[in-house]
Amino acid sequence: MDNRSTLFKGVKEFFVEIGDLSYFTARFFKEVLKPPFEFKELLRQCYQMGNRSLVLVTVTGFIIGLVLTLQSRPTLIQFGAVSWMPNMVGISIVREIGPVITALICAGRIASGIGAELGSMRVTEQIDAMEVSGTNPFKYLVVTRIMATTLMLPILVVYGDLVALYGSALVENLKGDVSFQLYFNTVFDALSYADLVPATIKSVFFGFTIGLVGCYKGYYCKKGTAGVGIAANTAVVMASLLLFVVDFIAVFISDIFYEL
Numbered sequence: 001m002d003n004r005s006t007l008f009k010g011v012k013e014f015f016v017e018i019g020d021l022s023y024f025t026a027r028f029f030k031e032v033l034k035p036p037f038e039f040k041e042l043l044r045q046c047y048q049m050g051n052r053s054l055v056l057v058t059v060t061g062f063i064i065g066l067v068l069t070l071q072s073r074p075t076l077i078q079f080g081a082v083s084w085m086p087n088m089v090g091i092s093i094v095r096e097i098g099p100v101i102t103a104l105i106c107a108g109r110i111a112s113g114i115g116a117e118l119g120s121m122r123v124t125e126q127i128d129a130m131e132v133s134g135t136n137p138f139k140y141l142v143v144t145r146i147m148a149t150t151l152m153l154p155i156l157v158v159y160g161d162l163v164a165l166y167g168s169a170l171v172e173n174l175k176g177d178v179s180f181q182l183y184f185n186t187v188f189d190a191l192s193y194a195d196l197v198p199a200t201i202k203s204v205f206f207g208f209t210i211g212l213v214g215c216y217k218g219y220y221c222k223k224g225t226a227g228v229g230i231a232a233n234t235a236v237v238m239a240s241l242l243l244f245v246v247d248f249i250a251v252f253i254s255d256i257f258y259e260l
Contacts, residue, residue, distance in 0.1 A: 024216045028146055031139045038144050045148035049110050053156055060105050061160035064097060065089070065167025073175065082176065089168045090187035094195050098161040100247055103206035106153060107239040111214035114145055115235035118218025119228040127219070142219060146211035153207030154200055198254035205246050213239040 068089055076082045118141060121127050130137040169183040217235040221227045 020220070021212075021216055024219075025212060027138065028143060028212065031136070032143050032147070034139070036139075038140055041140060041144045042147055045144050046152055049106075049145075049148050050152040050155065053106055053109055053152075054159070056105055056109055057102055057156050057160045058163050060101060061098070061163035062167040064101060065093070065164035065169075066171055068092065068097070068164075069168040069171040073171070085172060085176075086168075086178075086183050086186035087190035090165060090190050091195060093161055093164045093168075094191060094199055096199075096247075096251075098164055099157045099199050099203045099206060100243070102157045102160040103153065103203065103210065103243050104240055106149075106156060106207075107210050107243060108236050110149060111210050111217075111235040111239040112232040114211065114214030115218040115221075116228055116232040118142075118215060119221030119231035122219065122221045123223060123225065123228055138219075142215040145215050146208065149211030149214075150204060150207040153210065154203040157199070157203040157206075198250065202247065202250040202254075205250065206243055209242050209246055210239050213242060 069085065072088065073082065073085065076085055076088075118127075121141070127137045127141070130140070165184070165187060169178070169180050172178040172183055173180060214235045217231045217238065221231040
């Protein structure tokens with residue numbers, strides 16, 4: 001009986017969470033179209049999320065390019081297909097590895113930061129004070145942050161892809177005497193719109209998901225200092241899980257679209 005009640009409680013909490021997140025999403029789309037528009041705060045958030053994530057994305061992308069090439073090179077040599085290395089690495093990074101890894105890194109960096117920031121503002125009653133003073137805290141705090149992540153993540157993904165390709169080209173240059181110009185010419189010849197367009201659109205939804213979950217968890221943070229830590233932690237976990245769901249849906253839809 002206890003197991004059944006626990007299971008029922010867990011299922012109920014899951015659907016309540018989905019309902020609250022859906023309402024939060026609908027409220028965002030309602031508020032984003034209503035003036036006034038907080039352009040100054042939006043630009044500040046874009047700087048905070050984009051500029052401060054560059055070092056992390058650079059290191060991660062560079063290591064991904066190095067590791068992927070070093071791991072794949074012996075197998076391709078065994079089959080006499082080492083000349084296909086730029087094509088394989090370029091398509092793999094641009095289509096899937098670059099967007100997903102960059103999004104996961106940003107989920108840990110950005111979603112937790114937003115959750116902790118808004119959570120601390122909720123606990124210290126700063127959000128309540130904004131409501132009393134006549135300011136719309138949802139538009140100022142939530143809309144600007146979600147828009148910033150939606151705009152900045154595709155840029156970070158493109159940057160991370162280029163850094164990863166540079167890391168791969170460096171390995172090929174040192175081990176295979178392949179010039180950087182030849183490597184990148186081969187990569188760009190192998191890529192097509194079927195690789196670039198779905199990856200770009202997917203990264204936009206990744207950014208929206210990260211910002212949405214981080215703001216949702218922080219905005220409805222429970223009272224107490226412990227709630228801030230819980231909000232930051234659950235924001236990362238939930239955002240990471242939703243990123244895989246969004247990625248699966250995006251790949252499934254793009255596969256159907258390009259088959260037609």
